[in-house]
Amino acid sequence: MLLMDCPDRRGLVARVSTLLYEQGANILHADQHRDDELGQFFMRVEWALNGKNGGPQFDLEQFQQVFWPLACDLEMRWTLTSSAHRTHVALFCSRYLHCVADLLQRWHTGELRCEIPVIVSNHRDAEPLARFYGIEFVHVPVTPETRAEAEARQFAILDAHGIELVVLARYMQVLSADFVNRYPGQIINVHHSFLPAFTGARPYHAAHGRGVKLIGATSHYVTEVLDEGPIIEQDVARISHRDQVEDLVARGRDLERVVLSRAVRWHLESRILRYGNKTVVFD
């Protein structure tokens, strides 16, 4: 699968698709997008690895070599991934386990195609869940004073497992700029509000205070500025005056589960292209 973006120019699709054709790719899905303001072109192409109906076998190595000059010529950012590859994911959580439990259940049923070798938490609540699914659990307590050490331990864990994606499943600690920069576009968080409304702590309390009629949740890539990273997915639910803060919290759990799991799935399926502070999601 090829995920790419580059400055728009005439003949782009023709050149890329002709090259794929010549290399024997049988395209299953292709999606393009052109941002008029930026003059940027985005494309996702998915093709069958082995030729359907007796077509020729597709050679990923060879394609990469042939594709390289074209990509350079077009000033392309690109990632080529094999659907055979399973991304290594680490789940970070604290005491609220609904998102972790949901991700694990979806992973278990095959909805999320990835490896989850480790769960990291600053609390012990998720340990039984990790054990149930046969996943290593590491307890890394964090205090403001010990954050640097804690992150050093976390880096060691992530390195040991070859982690390519960190999912903050209601992890209640703020990551350092150092952490964020180590994993550019590889950390997904869920915020329990409809961003940019109600950034920061206790968004359900803020929503209740403002008297909104819908609450929301947002999954996004983590950048140095808290709650400001590129948004991947959002959803909302209707509430009424009958709902107290605790009702918002309960309703919100369903939203958080859904927006986080969608973001993780789309990332795993190479459907997301970041550009500026936004995302293109090829669904």
Add this chain to the structure above:
Amino acid sequence: MLLMDCPDRRGLVARVSTLLYEQGANILHADQHRDDELGQFFMRVEWALNGKNGGPQFDLEQFQQVFWPLACDLEMRWTLTSSAHRTHVALFCSRYLHCVADLLQRWHTGELRCEIPVIVSNHRDAEPLARFYGIEFVHVPVTPETRAEAEARQFAILDAHGIELVVLARYMQVLSADFVNRYPGQIINVHHSFLPAFTGARPYHAAHGRGVKLIGATSHYVTEVLDEGPIIEQDVARISHRDQVEDLVARGRDLERVVLSRAVRWHLESRILRYGNKTVVFD
């Protein structure tokens, strides 16, 4: 119909419903709400004016006299309205006419039970529409320098028509504090974002810039602080990276129509109770 709120205390429902029963009211709908934090009780009761099945006729005047001592005793804010009464509404608009056209169409088909004697605008675009529906149209140009005079003219128009509700249907001028205070809880506005996100001007541009995945619209009572009044209704629509600002504007029009017309209908049906900076909507 009775709309009321007061400090919560035991026996409230019993006292009010017994009084209604003794006065011969046949309750059609009743809805209550209790805000636990504030200890405030809210109620809406709707009853048949003439006794169904040969029951006694209900006398609104007499009820008011009997109800008065109870209301005082319970420290009640209350409004008693007859469903025979039709609220006098003025529509304010500028150049975008989708909300005005929608409200007029709903009024014409009987969905909005009210009188609309006048449309006021700082542009002339709505004039043919007003004429089509046989409604007086008044052109009141506004500049920063002439706002005071313009509002004086508007007050005269509103007074002449006995206006009880002003609907800002994409009226692009900010009302003075004086105007707002003259019509407390009687001015409804539609803001083209999911408040409190994207307050101020050009919210669709701001939403596009932030890369949100849903856009929204909000109807609210107007208070002195712009975009901060009690929210009545909100709704959202899904967008994607394919949508440019002009697509958001087009999608948003449908949201604006829906949230504004609902707010107006609920207000006309005495379904909305304001308290603090929030609303209880008895639907």
Add this chain to the structure above:
Amino acid sequence: MLLMDCPDRRGLVARVSTLLYEQGANILHADQHRDDELGQFFMRVEWALNGKNGGPQFDLEQFQQVFWPLACDLEMRWTLTSSAHRTHVALFCSRYLHCVADLLQRWHTGELRCEIPVIVSNHRDAEPLARFYGIEFVHVPVTPETRAEAEARQFAILDAHGIELVVLARYMQVLSADFVNRYPGQIINVHHSFLPAFTGARPYHAAHGRGVKLIGATSHYVTEVLDEGPIIEQDVARISHRDQVEDLVARGRDLERVVLSRAVRWHLESRILRYGNKTVVFD
């Protein structure tokens, strides 16, 4: 908490609320509904058991005695439940575990206030999950020939645990009329379509075949006629031509979880009144 319905007549609310007041109840929430066609009145009242702010203690036994003559006089169907009581629930499932896993997780976090003493299945897949949550698991295989015996075993299990609610969480066997009649209004099922569209087997295939643009799920009480019982909750999700049957199945799992868990929660909180083939849900 009192859940009741009876033929509508004047003074109903006054009589019930006065009686509650005299017995010292401090009403927290009350909701009423009147069906105009049937002339039937529905009410749900929730009150604090112990007097708030030093008010008198509420005596449920005594209330029942006092309420009895009133209920007879008004030809009332009524249930009086104490919020201290925790309903005994049995989960039935087959091989798809997403609904069971979801219900258990919600139960574990306290969102569903009930006892779940037993999980019954015609397959063994749910056994580890049951063990994880410390719940008894009983494997009851069913074939068309052995259904009667299997149900006899199931009845014994349900009796042994004092089961008051049976939740069919994607249980792929049809219950006999005998079973259904033993638990009137006490069996909740989830059907993976927007009923009444696509009744019967393989609704996602049928939806794909018809080319619908939204798929749905429905939770309902089970009656003798398959997929025809009173609907409790429904929800839908948008799909597109890009979605194959397996995508519908995946999207649908989220809907099934949500509509089933809501139905179970509302039932546990005595929010549902059945009448004819419909439900009133006091949310």
Add this chain to the structure above:
Amino acid sequence: MLLMDCPDRRGLVARVSTLLYEQGANILHADQHRDDELGQFFMRVEWALNGKNGGPQFDLEQFQQVFWPLACDLEMRWTLTSSAHRTHVALFCSRYLHCVADLLQRWHTGELRCEIPVIVSNHRDAEPLARFYGIEFVHVPVTPETRAEAEARQFAILDAHGIELVVLARYMQVLSADFVNRYPGQIINVHHSFLPAFTGARPYHAAHGRGVKLIGATSHYVTEVLDEGPIIEQDVARISHRDQVEDLVARGRDLERVVLSRAVRWHLESRILRYGNKTVVFD
């Protein structure tokens, strides 16, 4: 703009996009879809007519000649439309005018890019609306006995105005097979239910009777079998036990407006491909 579908084969995208490139097209948007079951490939390509940034001018005539052999070779169904062309649309309605009023308002504001030379109705209610927008209104009464004559008159009107699309905006008469076959894929209807639930007459009554928790509306191409044509768009709204049939009717009007106007817009923008009894909608 090119809208096409053909049996899937390797190299399709490469061949089409190379041809477009060679003819000087600057692709703005392209969307593809492949139906795995049918092995059918669908594509929509939109390009700038005049070369951006001083690129060469695109010649539609010449492209057609060059494209013809390729299309034959690939067994393609295709339509080539110029965005300069404005489709001629006739609106058919009866007594409910909310859909007609909505379409006219959207047309007036430029949201629907088309010509609307005529409104045809079996009643006179829409006449003032037609006059307001300066559109010819033709009153064609229909009775079961006179349907053939009425349709003959309608054909004459449609021919006289070069009508390419007939929109049934709550037109309460069933068209003959003859009519339907004269305009294959050129008649769009709105049905006021979530099809395939509640086909036939009085769907809101049926929905109320069944006790559903959501109501819906569906826009679709008209085929010989009533309510069975390819679905273009659907939407739903939440209702509750408080809603009587007349509330469903009112809520439903908003749904009808939205699903019908979307269908018309997508048709006008050549975004819809019919295949079998389904549609691919490239949004």
